[in-house]
Amino acid sequence: MNHGPLIFLGVFFALALSWFGLVFESQLQLGNAQPTTNLVNAAQLYPQMRPGQARQGLDVYRSLGCAACHSQQIGQTGRTYDVALTDAGTNRSAVVDTLLKVKPDATAIEAQRLLEKPPATILKDVTRAAADAAVAKFEPTGAKVEVRVIPTGPDIARGWGKRRSVAEDFLFDQPAMLGSQRVGPDLADVGSRLPDANLHSLHLYDPQIVVSKSVMPPYRFLFEKRKIGREPSPDALKLAGKFAPEQGCEIVPTDEARQLVAYLLSLRADTAIFETPMTVARANVSTNAPAATNAPAAQTTNSVAK
Amino acid sequence: MNLDPNKSPAPQEPEPTTGSAPAPVWLFVLVALLAFWGMGFLDSHGGGFDARVYAPYNSAKEVEDEWPKSGAGAAFARGELVYREVARCILCHQPTGLGSPGQQYPPLAKSEWVLAQEPGRVIRIVLNGLQGPITVTGQQFNSNGMVPWRDTLTDQQIADVLTYIRSEWGNNAPEVKPEQVKAIRDKTAGRPGQWLADELLKVLETE
Numbered sequence: 001m002n003h004g005p006l007i008f009l010g011v012f013f014a015l016a017l018s019w020f021g022l023v024f025e026s027q028l029q030l031g032n033a034q035p036t037t038n039l040v041n042a043a044q045l046y047p048q049m050r051p052g053q054a055r056q057g058l059d060v061y062r063s064l065g066c067a068a069c070h071s072q073q074i075g076q077t078g079r080t081y082d083v084a085l086t087d088a089g090t091n092r093s094a095v096v097d098t099l100l101k102v103k104p105d106a107t108a109i110e111a112q113r114l115l116e117k118p119p120a121t122i123l124k125d126v127t128r129a130a131a132d133a134a135v136a137k138f139e140p141t142g143a144k145v146e147v148r149v150i151p152t153g154p155d156i157a158r159g160w161g162k163r164r165s166v167a168e169d170f171l172f173d174q175p176a177m178l179g180s181q182r183v184g185p186d187l188a189d190v191g192s193r194l195p196d197a198n199l200h201s202l203h204l205y206d207p208q209i210v211v212s213k214s215v216m217p218p219y220r221f222l223f224e225k226r227k228i229g230r231e232p233s234p235d236a237l238k239l240a241g242k243f244a245p246e247q248g249c250e251i252v253p254t255d256e257a258r259q260l261v262a263y264l265l266s267l268r269a270d271t272a273i274f275e276t277p278m279t280v281a282r283a284n285v286s287t288n289a290p291a292a293t294n295a296p297a298a299q300t301t302n303s304v305a306k
Numbered sequence: 307m308n309l310d311p312n313k314s315p316a317p318q319e320p321e322p323t324t325g326s327a328p329a330p331v332w333l334f335v336l337v338a339l340l341a342f343w344g345m346g347f348l349d350s351h352g353g354g355f356d357a358r359v360y361a362p363y364n365s366a367k368e369v370e371d372e373w374p375k376s377g378a379g380a381a382f383a384r385g386e387l388v389y390r391e392v393a394r395c396i397l398c399h400q401p402t403g404l405g406s407p408g409q410q411y412p413p414l415a416k417s418e419w420v421l422a423q424e425p426g427r428v429i430r431i432v433l434n435g436l437q438g439p440i441t442v443t444g445q446q447f448n449s450n451g452m453v454p455w456r457d458t459l460t461d462q463q464i465a466d467v468l469t470y471i472r473s474e475w476g477n478n479a480p481e482v483k484p485e486q487v488k489a490i491r492d493k494t495a496g497r498p499g500q501w502l503a504d505e506l507l508k509v510l511e512t513e
Contacts, residue, residue, distance in 0.1 A: 029357040078362045079372075087478055149372055166360055275358050277372030 030167050036273060046273050049172045050266045057263025060256045061177055064219065071179035072188040074269060076164030077153040079277070081131040083123040088115040089142035098141050102134045121148075148279035161189035161269050163276040169269050184216055191268040200261045201237055201253050209243055222257035225249055381481055385470025388463050393455060395467065403475040410449055412442040415475035425468055425482045427506050429490045432464050440503035451500060461487040 035045040050058070061067070083102075088095050092115060099111040103122060106114075114120040122145070123134055131147045138145040151163045165188050170176035179187075194200065199210060205223050207214035223237070228250050236250040245251055253261070272278045353359030356366045363369045373380075389395045399405050403415035414420050419442060420428055435454035440447050455464065461484040468487075472479035 025355070029355060033357065076360075076362060164360060167357070274373070275360055275369065277369060 033167055033171055035171065036168065046271045047168055047171050051262065053259050053262040054266035055172075055263075057259035057261070057266075058173060058177065060260040061263055062175070064260075066187075067177040067179040069179075069181055069183035069216070070185070070187045071182050072170075072176075072186065072267065073165045073178055074155045074161035074163070074186055074188045075153050076151045076156060076276075078151075080125045080150050080152050081128055082121050082148040082150060082279075083126065083131050083134045083145060084119045084121050084148055085114060085138075085143060085145050086119045087144035088118055089144065091142050094141040095138070095143045098137050098143075102137055146279075149277045151276070151278050155186060158185075159193065160186040161193075163269065163272065163278045165269055166273070166275045168273060168275070187264065187267055189267065189269045191265040192270040195265065197261050197265060198238070200264050201257060202239075204257060204260065205237055205239075205251065206243055209239070219257075222254055222260065223251050224254050225251055381466045381469040382473055384463075385466035385468070386474075388459070388467040389470055392463065393459060393467065395471075398452075399471075403471065403477075407445065407447070410447050412440060412445075412447045412449065414471045415477060417442050420468075420471055421477055421479045423479065425472070425479075425486060426490060427509060428468060429464065429482070429487050430494060430501055430506060430509065432459070432468065433487075433491060433494060434497055435500035436503070436506075437500045438502045438504075454500060456491065461485075461491065 035047055049055075085095075085099075095115060096108065096111045099114065099122065100106060100108065103111070114122065123131065126134075128147075135145050135147055153164070155161060156163070169188065170178070201223075203210045203216075204219045206218040206220070207216040208218075225245055226249065228236075228248055232250055233252050235252050237253070239245065239251060351364065353363065354365055359366050359369060363372075389399075390401075398409075398411040399414050400411075403413060405411040405413040407413075412419075419431070419440075422428065431452065433454065433456045435452045437449055437451040440449055459467070464487045465482045465484040468482040471477065472482065
């Protein structure tokens with residue numbers, strides 16, 4: 001008996017099925033992904049293309065094999081809800097009464113104090129139903145109360161990020177440096193949790209300057225040791241003790257180091273988009289001073305306000 | 307040893323062939339059950355194959371329910387979009403809502419024009435624009451002209467952006483409804499040109 005055609009068909013269908021499931025379906029789902037504006041908080045497109053230096057930094061990151069020890073994917077297993085009072089309104093006694101009803105263990109003095117400095121968190125870590133019920137109770141008092149969505153999960157508990165990573169985060173990366181091992185911490189949000197470029201430079205020069213027990217290898221070849229000219233370079237690393245170079249020399253970052261640092265600083269997964277509901281604390285745009293930076297001033301309040 | 311080539315070899319056993327046996331019924335049942343369970347799992351955890359659904363959410367509706375769809379929260383967010391991207395109010399009135407006093411662009415933060423309990427006047431300003439001298443927060447401005455938005459923005463957009471500027475930067479005035487904008491749009495339909503502040507002051511806030 002000749003089983004050739006049967007075996008061929010079996011293998012063909014097994015491969016075709018997995019191709020459809022793993023490649024074709026993914027392409028249908030995400031192949032046409034575009035930067036989106038959030039339905040709710042549509043002030044900006046997300047994601048933005050990384051700046052040029054950071055895009056070059058991606059290649060440095062790749063060539064140094066950083067992805068072998070660092071992942072760039074934050075997981076999220078659940079979410080919890082807080083209820084916050086953003087404005088006490090004018091009918092303060094009614095608000096205090098409601099507050100005591102919603103939060104039976106609080107004393108009247110504590111309730112008064114919560115009213116003084118809005119926004120104040122009234123309930124922490126409650127279910128959606130409880131949060132909505134609390135908001136409904138405040139409605140007749142004229143106070144503004146909002147439900148805040150807080151993503152939770154082991155990675156978020158470690159402080160690695162604020163929300164899970166989604167496909168959009170990698171839209172302009174070619175290739176996406178997802179990584180799989182976590183010898184070092186996850187870097188998906190490193191630009192927003194460690195925004196200091198000097199710290200990253202020092203850390204790359206010798207990780208033990210920053211974390212004394214770090215197992216990360218030093219990347220000194222990204223830096224150049226040279227004689228101090230007439231004046232020390234403003235970019236020179238501020239090194240002390242055993243890490244300092246000999247007298248009259250200074251350590252300055254090369255282009256690769258600058259690019260890599262720019263790339264690390266551009267790794268931010270802190271914008272709430274439709275896929276990742278969360279409440280981002282609104283940066284305080286002071287009304288009597290111009291914004292300190294030209295960064296987009298806190299584009300996000302994604303609270304479920306009522 | 308028989309090496310004579312003329313002699314035929316001894317008769318041999320025929321080549322063995324493969325037989326066949328029916329696959330056991332329990333195997334089919336097991337595969338069918340696994341397939342059924344797999345489908346059910348995909349159905350409940352696949353998020354409907356929607357690219358916008360990630361764990362821990364199970365459906366696009368569940369994700370959508372996390373966001374405010376109605377009420378002041380949603381209007382505020384939509385209004386922020388109008389302020390920043392659509393009408394670009396931000397260019398003159400600034401992200402801080404303080405305006406640019408040097409260029410005679412008045413502030414919106416703490417402005418009594420914005421914060422009036424009834425939004426009649428501020429709706430008129432957005433619809434037809436404004437020019438000439440105006441006093442805002444006790445300061446004199448000589449506006450060189452805010453453009454009219456009557457034909458560019460919808461009632462909904464004007465209501466949203468007003469709701470936004472009325473509750474951002476510490477402002478706290480009630481939200482503006484699209485119906486209010488529509489009423490005033492109809493009332494001032496034939497009006498040519500921009501408003502003057504004096505003219506607006508003659509209009510009752512509630513009108």
